[in-house]
Amino acid sequence: MKHRMPPTFGLSRDSLAFLNNNWGKTMSGTFTKAMARNIFYGGTVFFFLLFLALTFDTMRVLPKTDNRGELTPGAIAGKHIWETRNCLGCHSLLGEGAYFAPELGNVYERRGPLFIKAWMQAMPTNAPGRRQMPQFHLTDQELDDLVEFFRYTSGINTQNWPPNIEG
Amino acid sequence: MKYQSQAVAMPYFIAAIGLFVGQIIFGLIIGLQYVIGDFLFPEIPFNVARMVHTNLLIVWLLMGFMGAAYYLVPEEAETELHSPKLAIALFWIFLTAGALTILGYLFIDYNTLASMTGNDILATMGREFLEQPLITKIGIVIVALAFLYNISMTTLKGRKTVINIVLLLGLWGLAIFFLFAFYNPANLVLDKFYWWWVVHLWVEGVWELIMAALLAFVLIKVTGVDREVIEKWLYVIITLALVTGIIGTGHHYFWIGTPAYWQWWGSIFSALEPIPFFAMTVFAFNMVNRRKREHPNKVAVLWALGTGVMAFLGAGVWGFLHTLAPVNYFTHGSQITAAHGHMAFYGAYVMVVLCIISYAMPIMRGRAANDQRAQVLEMWSFWIMTIAMVFITLFLTAAGILQVWLQRVADTPMSFMMAQDQLTLFYWMRFWAGVAFFIGLITYVWSFFVKGESKPLIT
Numbered sequence: 001m002k003h004r005m006p007p008t009f010g011l012s013r014d015s016l017a018f019l020n021n022n023w024g025k026t027m028s029g030t031f032t033k034a035m036a037r038n039i040f041y042g043g044t045v046f047f048f049l050l051f052l053a054l055t056f057d058t059m060r061v062l063p064k065t066d067n068r069g070e071l072t073p074g075a076i077a078g079k080h081i082w083e084t085r086n087c088l089g090c091h092s093l094l095g096e097g098a099y100f101a102p103e104l105g106n107v108y109e110r111r112g113p114l115f116i117k118a119w120m121q122a123m124p125t126n127a128p129g130r131r132q133m134p135q136f137h138l139t140d141q142e143l144d145d146l147v148e149f150f151r152y153t154s155g156i157n158t159q160n161w162p163p164n165i166e167g
Numbered sequence: 168m169k170y171q172s173q174a175v176a177m178p179y180f181i182a183a184i185g186l187f188v189g190q191i192i193f194g195l196i197i198g199l200q201y202v203i204g205d206f207l208f209p210e211i212p213f214n215v216a217r218m219v220h221t222n223l224l225i226v227w228l229l230m231g232f233m234g235a236a237y238y239l240v241p242e243e244a245e246t247e248l249h250s251p252k253l254a255i256a257l258f259w260i261f262l263t264a265g266a267l268t269i270l271g272y273l274f275i276d277y278n279t280l281a282s283m284t285g286n287d288i289l290a291t292m293g294r295e296f297l298e299q300p301l302i303t304k305i306g307i308v309i310v311a312l313a314f315l316y317n318i319s320m321t322t323l324k325g326r327k328t329v330i331n332i333v334l335l336l337g338l339w340g341l342a343i344f345f346l347f348a349f350y351n352p353a354n355l356v357l358d359k360f361y362w363w364w365v366v367h368l369w370v371e372g373v374w375e376l377i378m379a380a381l382l383a384f385v386l387i388k389v390t391g392v393d394r395e396v397i398e399k400w401l402y403v404i405i406t407l408a409l410v411t412g413i414i415g416t417g418h419h420y421f422w423i424g425t426p427a428y429w430q431w432w433g434s435i436f437s438a439l440e441p442i443p444f445f446a447m448t449v450f451a452f453n454m455v456n457r458r459k460r461e462h463p464n465k466v467a468v469l470w471a472l473g474t475g476v477m478a479f480l481g482a483g484v485w486g487f488l489h490t491l492a493p494v495n496y497f498t499h500g501s502q503i504t505a506a507h508g509h510m511a512f513y514g515a516y517v518m519v520v521l522c523i524i525s526y527a528m529p530i531m532r533g534r535a536a537n538d539q540r541a542q543v544l545e546m547w548s549f550w551i552m553t554i555a556m557v558f559i560t561l562f563l564t565a566a567g568i569l570q571v572w573l574q575r576v577a578d579t580p581m582s583f584m585m586a587q588d589q590l591t592l593f594y595w596m597r598f599w600a601g602v603a604f605f606i607g608l609i610t611y612v613w614s615f616f617v618k619g620e621s622k623p624l625i626t
């Protein structure tokens with residue numbers, strides 16, 4: 001097969017010729033479209049099943065690592081407060097979320113319950129130019145639930161992440 | 168345009184671009200809040216603006232995917248769309264629901280919004296990217312199903328090309344995995360585990376099928392290369408994507424309470440995820456170099472090549488950078504993550520949508536390609552946005568390395584907020600790169616209004 005050499009977009013003509021020839025061979029002749037299709041469906045199904053198997057095993061092992069024993073009614077209520085105030089829109093929790101404000105997966109250990117409650121009540125600082133956290137007007141009960149949620153979260157076995165207490 | 172009904176793509180593309188502009192405006196707002204912490208506080212707190220930024224991104228990409236499908240599926244199937252009326256109705260429903268949701272974020276307190284919209288019946292809100300109220304989520308599912316019905320029926324009655332099949336697989340997968348957005352157990356570990364079935368299995372799974380199909384379609388059109396060759400490539404690419412990407416989900420299961428063996432599965436399989444992105448780049452360049460025709464739409468070719476390269480850089484290189492468990496232990500949830508998220512989303516999905524818009528829009532406006540002047544302007548916007556995104560990524564990466572060092576590696580680690588104070592310079596530079604990005608985007612929009620002689624339609 002012979003074709004005209006077009007512009008090379010900065011690649012050397014030799015390297016292009018190499019790609020063209022070799023891929024040309026692979027992508028024509030013996031390797032047919034039907035083979036490519038079969039490998040796609042076979043490969044996808046195989047690896048999806050493997051993923052399901054791993055998921056299944058994870059579900060079996062999780063009770064040992066996910067601290068579900070501490071998932072008290074308070075912690076459950078706390079998670080609901082966490083979600084409905086969109087805390088994750090500024091903070092991360094176990095490293096996921098936003099990166100604008102500190103990690104809170106280990107805040108229970110870093111600060112303790114009293115500090116957390118006082119902090120929430122003192123917001124916003126209104127310090128000029130500083131990042132501001134809203135005042136959520138939570139009741140004392142709601143604050144306790146939130147703290148309970150942090151306590152539960154801090155007990156999850158995260159394979160020693162984060163590297164230190166600062167999160 | 169070969170089929171009249173392909174024209175329903177037009178409003179989708181226009182709305183997508185409009186929402187893109189909104190996304191970037193809110194990007195600039197949160198970029199500024201990173202350095203001027205009390206900017207717009209308490210009117211628009213960071214978490215609200217961020218939610219608008221990321222949700223607009225998702226909504227406009229979905230708009231773009233749907234528009235692309237309405238354009239592409241009839242042409243590939245060689246038949247009119249099953250129901251153009253349904254497509255137009257769905258457009259208005261989706262746009263209205265999207266707009267109302269964004270207005271809800273901005274003008275109603277999130278907690279109030281949650282209780283107004285049924286979050287107490289089924290709590291799904293307050294999780295990253297899935298912040299939408301329950302009724303919006305249900306609306307998305309209904310629109311998605313009706314949309315899938317429409318394009319599936321079109322495919323069924325017409326020619327079943329590989330491009331159509333792969334695109335449909337991707338879109339069905341998108342809808343199916345979205346269903347996990349409705350699963351929100353109180354157990355945080357389970358919540359996070361299945362949250363990734365939406366987020367990861369989208370961007371590193373089924374969306375790659377959509378991307379590859381769109382790219383293949385545009386490449387066939389602009390290069391005239393034999394369909395047989397392109398389709399074989401398509402299968403190879405999507406095989407690589409799913410074989411690596413499905414188990415690659417494990418790179419999110421290192422530190423969230425899941426068993427330690429995921430550090431092996433996740434590291435190994437996700438380390439291979441750059442391969443399909445690399446293959447897409449080679450594919451795009453290869454096809455363009457073997458082109459059998461000189462298509463007058465040069466800028467569409469530029470987007471096609473650009474998306475290959477930038478997706479490889481953003482997803483492949485920047486993904487690999489932090490995907491091995493021993494590295495991710497330090498970089499997890501830092502500015503490195505944000506750097507990667509930006510370039511990957513831009514390089515893969517923003518650019519591929521802009522690519523199909525660039526190819527299809529002139530045709531829907533009755534010409535094979537835009538006037539030279541409009542194309543040159545669009546090329547300028549390509550370069551400004553792309554280079555700006557490279558700089559956003561580089562500045563965030565620099566900030567991330569410093570952050571990780573100060574806060575997680577140094578002998579006496581700094582607190583989060585103290586470390587942030589040290590990064591101000593990089594955040595300022597990110598902000599200015601963002602302004603440049605915005606200028607590129609305005610240039611892009613402007614290019615649609617440049618009038619001139621139009622090239623005749625060739626078919």
Ligand code: HEM
Nearest residue numbers: 098099100194195197198504505508509512513517601604
């Ligand atoms: C003017 C340009 C932009 C600026 C200044 C900007 C700024 C930001 C900021 C400050 C965040 C929040 C980071 C945090 O959580 O602390 C963010 C998140 C995000 N932005 Fe942008 N952005 C811009 C453009 C874009 C574009 C073009 C895209 C898509 C291609 C994008 C996609 C995202 C995504 C996916 C996230 C979530 C990232 C993550 O969770 O890791 N942004 N952006």
Ligand code: HEM
Nearest residue numbers: 370418437440482486487489490499500504508511512515
């Ligand atoms: C176009 C494809 C991709 C897109 C759009 C994308 C986007 C993203 C986004 C937005 C996040 C942040 C999620 C969050 O908010 O928590 C993320 C995280 C991540 N991505 Fe990607 N990604 C892509 C491909 C890849 C690939 C191919 C790799 C690996 C080679 C990769 C590796 C990672 C890792 C390791 C994380 C977790 C970071 C952390 O621990 O904080 N990504 N990605």
Ligand SMILES: [Fe+2]
Nearest residue numbers: 367371416418
């Ligand atoms: Fe991922």
